[in-house]
Amino acid sequence: MNNKLYGKLIIELSHPGRKGYSLPHSEYEGYTPADLPANLLRGKAPELPECDEPTVVRHYTNHSANNFGVNNGFYPLGSCTMKYNPVINEEVAAMQQFAGLHPLQPAETCQGALRIYHELQSMLAAITGLSQFTLNPCAGAHGELTGLMVIRAYHQSRGDDRRTKVLIPDSAHGTNPASAAVCGLEVVEVKSQADGTVDVDDLKSKLDEGVACMMMTNPNTLGLFEHNIPEIQTLVHQCGGLMYYDGANLNPMLGVCRPGDMGFDVMHINLHKTFSTPHGGGGPGSGPVGVRAGLEPFLPTPRVVKDADGTFSVKTGRYEQSLGSIGQFFGNYAVVLRAYAYILTMGRENLGLVGPLATLNANYIKEQLRDDYLLPIDSPCMHEFVFDGLRDKSQGVTTMDVAKRLLDYGYHAPTIYFPLLFHESLMIEPTENESKETIDGFIEVMHSIAREAQTNPDEVKGAPHSTPIGRVDDVLAAKNPVLTWKHTQA
Numbered sequence: 242m243n244n245k246l247y248g249k250l251i252i253e254l255s256h257p258g259r260k261g262y263s264l265p266h267s268e269y270e271g272y273t274p275a276d277l278p279a280n281l282l283r284g285k286a287p288e289l290p291e292c293d294e295p296t297v298v299r300h301y302t303n304h305s306a307n308n309f310g311v312n313n314g315f316y317p318l319g320s321c322t323m324k325y326n327p328v329i330n331e332e333v334a335a336m337q338q339f340a341g342l343h344p345l346q347p348a349e350t351c352q353g354a355l356r357i358y359h360e361l362q363s364m365l366a367a368i369t370g371l372s373q374f375t376l377n378p379c380a381g382a383h384g385e386l387t388g389l390m391v392i393r394a395y396h397q398s399r400g401d402d403r404r405t406k407v408l409i410p411d412s413a414h415g416t417n418p419a420s421a422a423v424c425g426l427e428v429v430e431v432k433s434q435a436d437g438t439v440d441v442d443d444l445k446s447k448l449d450e451g452v453a454c455m456m457m458t459n460p461n462t463l464g465l466f467e468h469n470i471p472e473i474q475t476l477v478h479q480c481g482g483l484m485y486y487d488g489a490n491l492n493p494m495l496g497v498c499r500p501g502d503m504g505f506d507v508m509h510i511n512l513h514k515t516f517s518t519p520h521g522g523g524g525p526g527s528g529p530v531g532v533r534a535g536l537e538p539f540l541p542t543p544r545v546v547k548d549a550d551g552t553f554s555v556k557t558g559r560y561e562q563s564l565g566s567i568g569q570f571f572g573n574y575a576v577v578l579r580a581y582a583y584i585l586t587m588g589r590e591n592l593g594l595v596g597p598l599a600t601l602n603a604n605y606i607k608e609q610l611r612d613d614y615l616l617p618i619d620s621p622c623m624h625e626f627v628f629d630g631l632r633d634k635s636q637g638v639t640t641m642d643v644a645k646r647l648l649d650y651g652y653h654a655p656t657i658y659f660p661l662l663f664h665e666s667l668m669i670e671p672t673e674n675e676s677k678e679t680i681d682g683f684i685e686v687m688h689s690i691a692r693e694a695q696t697n698p699d700e701v702k703g704a705p706h707s708t709p710i711g712r713v714d715d716v717l718a719a720k721n722p723v724l725t726w727k728h729t730q731a
């Protein structure tokens with residue numbers, strides 16, 4: 242793109258007096274600033290960009306073309322599950338009948354919307370083997386906080402105020418300890434053993450009557466099934482604690498097993514990962530929380546319930562033991578709609594294939610690439626797995642270099658430098674919906690990069706070469722991002 246308008250800010254393309262819109266006559270025409278209270282008037286007109294329509298359209302179209310998304314190519318981002326997002330989901334979410342709803346409108350005017358909300362709660366309960374779900378939390382981390390608040394409310398309801406410790410494996414996603422801390426609970430780390438799963442002996446040494454719960458991610462962030470769950474859940478329950486399941490990435494479990502059957506009491510699901518919704522950079526998300534029978538009274542309000550006459554209503558009133566409201570209204574309804582459309586489109590039968598296919602795809606890539614990339618934990622994985630960089634690091638090519646070079650070949654990078662258990666983590670998740678051709682294409686490119694790392698290491702270290710912006714200083718970009726245009730007074 243050699244156009245000299247390209248790369249500029251919209252404000253830099255502005256020419257005073259130029260217009261790109263034509264508005265209908267306003268019913269407020271004729272009102273003058275004099276009709277408004279003086280204290281609400283600004284002293285000077287706002288400095289907004291003034292551009293013609295083609296300039297605006299091209300500006301934003303060109304920007305959007307710089308972004309790599311799931312609709313551009315393969316997106317093997319481990320632990321974040323960016324999968325196929327069926328277009329029908331977007332159509333459903335954009336339907337005016339849903340998009341135009343007001344959260345405060347009377348229940349009798351939005352029975353259909355409430356029914357979907359209620360049915361999704363029931364579907365998630367059936368999928369996970371738990372009793373009841375709330376769809377109110379707006380992200381995975383928000384779900385974790387809600388779930389921990391449920392657990393705390395449960396202990397307090399029994400007059401047990403001593404339980405303030407949350408046991409969290411060292412392989413956990415960073416949001417787990419963060420949510421526990423935000424909830425005012427104390428984080429106690431549990432070690433992993435050499436095979437990447439929870440070290441049960443270390444766990445035993447940390448069990449006492451101060452334990453509120455154990456948070457487990459399964460498959461864990463190394464993509465491994467925590468095979469000691471039966472023993473772990475028995476130990477934790479025996480000491481009076483509850484079991485929390487981080488189900489952000491539930492893909493590999495779909496159709497295979499259910500957290501409720503494994504002995505978990507509380508869990509969250511990331512609808513925006515497992516049940517599709519394009520997301521990134523902070524949203525949009527939805528982190529429903531499910532509980533086993535007996536813990537329902539502690540769930541947040543408002544609640545959507547089905548009344549005896551078959552109609553749906555919103556209960557905001559006082560539930561004695563509820564932890565109260567954890568956000569605005571009902572959470573992120575557009576994400577709820579997408580998950581609902583996704584589940585119905587898939588159907589029971591196909592939903593049961595998600596887990597096995599996600600697992601097959603990940604293992605296939607792992608086995609094809611293990612001669613070139615270092616596999617620190619050599620066991621069958623679930624939906625994702627971790628390499629510890631290139632097997633041959635003699636030319637100094639790092640995981641960062643490999644990730645950047647992938648962009649030149651038209652692939653999004655995997656998750657890198659997470660989990661923290663290894664120095665050169667490269668975490669790959671293909672998801673269940675990719676074709677064999679797509680996956681083979683990725684494998685071929687990963688082989689090419691490994692070869693280049695030997696024969697032409699500088700090419701890899703200098704990548705990307707084909708993107709509008711090359712390497713950024715990512716520390717500076719994270720610590721000192723420039724995200725807004727600052728008006729400088731002439």
Ligand SMILES: *Cc1c(COP(=O)(O)O)cnc(C)c1O
Pocket residue numbers: 320321380381382383414416417458462487489490511526528
């Ligand atoms: C993504 C993720 C979370 C956090 O979810 P957000 O929606 O980003 O808050 C928590 N745990 C695991 C294992 C995850 O992959």
